[in-house]
Amino acid sequence: MGSRASTLLREEEIEEIKKETGFSHSQITRLYSRFTSLDKGENGTLSREDFQRIPELAINPLGDRIINAFFPEGEDQVNFRGFMRTLAHFRPIEDNEKNKDPTASEPLNSRSNKLLFAFRLYDLDRDDKISRDELLQVLRMMVGVNISDEQLGSIADRTIQEADQNGDNSISFNEFIKVLEKVDVEQKMSIRFLH
């Protein structure tokens, strides 16, 4: 850890990441140091095992789903750019960003993108719909062995009933957004940096 931190990250790369994610120079170098310390194989990419080595993440009931969010479809390694792109979702929304140029592409940490991140945690097969089955599986991860199948089933049914508007018995992304329209997503899905 440490000695490889800034020597391997070129200035151009830092600028590109800055543009894409909105993180500051010091935040990027700090997270790069973190990335290299997790990269036990020292090959510039992280595997699922590298994430699972973090005890606090290993005991998180949804740990595996969160780790999965870093890996694009079918891939087993994530490089630093991909790492930062995923973390960017949790950057707090700053005031001066709210009234940005509407033609510019949506920032990774917009309210909509934060909700999309959470939606994808539920959507196991990435088909842009949360089916009853998927909801049940995720619920089972969160509660472990402490709730019976019947109880969990009725919880899932109730949830879909409340959210589903077009009657297809699953929750689309728009229906998801509607259910959570009052929740303070900006605050609850943001992580504040110390510097």
Place this chain on the structure above:
Amino acid sequence: YFLLNFNPFDNLLCILLGISFTVWFTLLLVFIIVPAIFGVSFGIRQLYMKTLLKIFEWATHRIERGAKDNNHLLYKPYSNAIIAKEPTSLEEEIKEIRRSGSNRDLDHASEFEMSDIFYFCRQGVESIMDDEVTKRFSAEELESWNLLTRSNYNFQHISLRLTVLWGLGVVIRYGFLLPLSNNTLCFMTCNFLSEQVHLMCYRICVRALTAIITYHDSENKPKNGGICVANHTSPIDVIILASDGCYAMVGQIHGGLMGVIQKSMVKACPHIWFERSEVKDRHLVAKRLSDHVEDKTKLPILIFPEGTCINNTSVMMFKKGSFEIGSTVYPVAIKYDPRFGDAFWNSSQFGMVNYLLRMMSSWAIVCSVWYLPPMTREEGEDAVQFANRVKAAIARQGGLVDLLWDGGLKRGKVKDTFKEEQQKLYSKMLVGTQEDRSRS
């Protein structure tokens, strides 16, 4: 003809060698061996320390100036925390998330909300950005550069003066400090002799490693029939404690160099070494320890309950074995000053020999040792609670973070029980409200 050619140089070389050898030997005698025998100090090392600190400060300033000139933002590791973490419980957080999204008041809140996932989401990503455990197993990051490449992050070539100073440092450390340590380390063989010689030899080692140790509260020093527990950072911990008192060591027999040293130490003093197979048998270990402790003529046992080396920024879980025995526990806190050379032994990164070389070529090993007042297990307290109480006292004194995590996580996986705890807590939130519903 061949010999004749080299004659004049030959003579000169011989004379030079002879002089340097004599100088070397005299220095050795005067500054290391004699003071160690009599337990005196010249105060030279304190002066050395002060000078070094001034130089480090200057070096860091120079680098900061250099970075500013090049419009670089300096990478400064601020006390190891990247993000702000608010300590709230699972229940509080999820209730708050639900409250913000709902018109209904909490009494009739639904048992499950899709927004509950935000809690686990954020917790997970926070731990990916910065967690409390994995950073304890690598060297602590410093705010100022101490002219050692090994602790260098973004300090590239800034100025000629700085590079020259660094070069000088290399020459001094490898040309002077290292050979000095090497020579006197031969005295470690004294281990094989009696107890009195023990102390003297450890003291010589301490001086050889250019270790500057400050002992606090020596009136609390461990007595016979007790157990001394301390936080563990490196094998040097043993040398530091043993040069100020006599202890019986406990531990597993290692292979290689360490193993040879361990076996020979037993001849002089009744140390307690276990074979790897015996270590698994907790009853056997406990029996041998309590036998030793009951014999009041035997030296106090020295134990490192963390079971592995940690990087000296925190104290991790104390294994309860030594706290079940029921004798008086003498806690000791050891805190190294990382500015002069990092003492942490990252055993997955360096082997023993490599580590010793690094230690001997650091500027100095500066540390403080606090002897805390003895503690005994109280009524109604079990071994784990007692262990945690002692751990908290050591952490408080040494200014270290008190963690509940197991040092074994350095190599092993975390137990599933912790995940099950979280699942249980969350389930209570879902099911609890259902019971209220059926009631109303």
